[in-house]
Amino acid sequence: MNRTPEEEKNTTTEELPEVEGESISRRDMLKLTAIAGTGVVMGMSGMATFMSLKRADPGPGSGTPVTKPQVNADDAVPFFGPHQAGIVTPQQPYVCFAAFDILHEDAGQLLKLLQEWSASSAIMTAGKPLKEGEDVTSPPTDTGETKGLSPSNLTLTFGFGPTLFQSNGKDRFGLASERPAELSDIPPMPGDQLNPQWCGGDIGVQACADDPGVAFHAIRNLAKASKGTAAIRWVQNGFIRAPDGQTPRNLFGFKDGTANRELDSDAARSQHVWVASSDTPAWMANGSYLVARKIRMFLEQWDQATLAEQEITFGRLKESGAPFGRNNEFDPAPLGHFPGSSHVWQARSAGTKMLRRAYSYVDGIDAGTGDWDAGLLFISFQRSVKQQFIPMQSILAKLDALNKFTSHVSSAVFACPPGAGEGGFVGETLFRSGSR
Secondary structure, rough: OOHHHHHOOOOOOOOOEEEOOEOOOOHHHHHHHHHOOOOOOOOOOHHHHHHHHHHOOOOOOOOOOOOOOOOOHHHOOOOOOOOOOOOOOOOOEEEEEEEEEEEOOOOOHHHHHHHHHHHHHHHHHOOOOOOOOOOOOOOOOOOOOOOOOOOOEEEEEEEEHHHHEOOOOOOOOOOOOHHOOOOOOOEEEEHHHOHHHHHOOEEEEEEOOOOHHHHHHHHHHHHEEEEEEEEEEEEEEEEEEEOOOOEEEEOOOOOHHHHHHHHOOOHHHHHHHHOOOOOHHHHHOOEEEEEEEEEEEEEEHHOOOOOOHHHHHHOOOOOOOOEEEOOOOOOOOOOHHHOOHHHHHHHHHHHOOOEEEEEEEEEEHHHHHOOOEEEEEEEEOOOOOHHHHHHOOOOOOOOEEEEHHHHEEEEEEEEEEEOOOHHHHHHHHOOHHHHH
């Protein structure tokens, strides 16, 4: 039916055009109006496409069943608690580790960032989108690639690097007096080939999950939310898998983390993992120190070594993981049973213990050599870096038979504060410390 100019003028969005007997809702027309307002031109063919897409999305009562993904709340690890999750949490098979640099020197903005990151982390670890029902004219808060998936036991663990407290002699945020004595870069070690671009960082974030996409999604959302305030300095994905109850294997095919069983008790963790209230500074009580080392593994060279050479290098049997002279992985063995230059003998001779959460990584092929760019993202948590990690690594760097097959290419240390209380934020103890 033809309309007069006056009738066209009086047409409202309540009178909606029809295509094959179906009409656009007022809400959808408002969306189209908003899109047009952003400068997007949509002709009649585009309008028809939009309406056909709407018809393909049956609503309630349409007669067409809609399968909705099931979210399993049992796969959720609480974000809030006395300790940060992701430290003694049973190790998930995937990690996305990112180190961020803060782009300003405003303590108020830093505080706000930590509050926002903590609130977002609590939502994501529960398996929920950061925000729903947003205006279509604005970028979504949540990137959306995990919508409908389970929480996948996602954990997010935050740590503060040395440069957050002081950089080039400058107290950037008024926090220099609260810097722990433990929080210093690992001193140079023999054989290190560290790439500065893969070292350090103001804030380290470890995202672990049963799904690699869920771990990446968490880091991606934190980076998106902090745009203009913080930027990723380096990021590394990793994986590790083992049958239930068994120790996972690294890319050399040997079991990695056998000694962690010695830290299963609360008493052992209090002694070797958690910072005590009697330690200084007080704001780190119930926290832990994280060391991250990216270790390149020369797989091609290792694959040419005989089984006997591989086992002598590690000091354990490859199949069972048993120490030399024993039958089972967890059998006790005196140091005298290990080959003197073996990795296990050298590591144990330091007399220290730490909680390992290492992951394998594969970053494709090295363009320069044509070899695998692969190895181990070594992560450990300890009460004292100076008394636990450094003594052990100092011995390994000099005498470990494994050194001919590996090279350390990155290094970082972070002070992981205690967990946050419900509604609080990670790092709250630091900002509420006496000098603040």
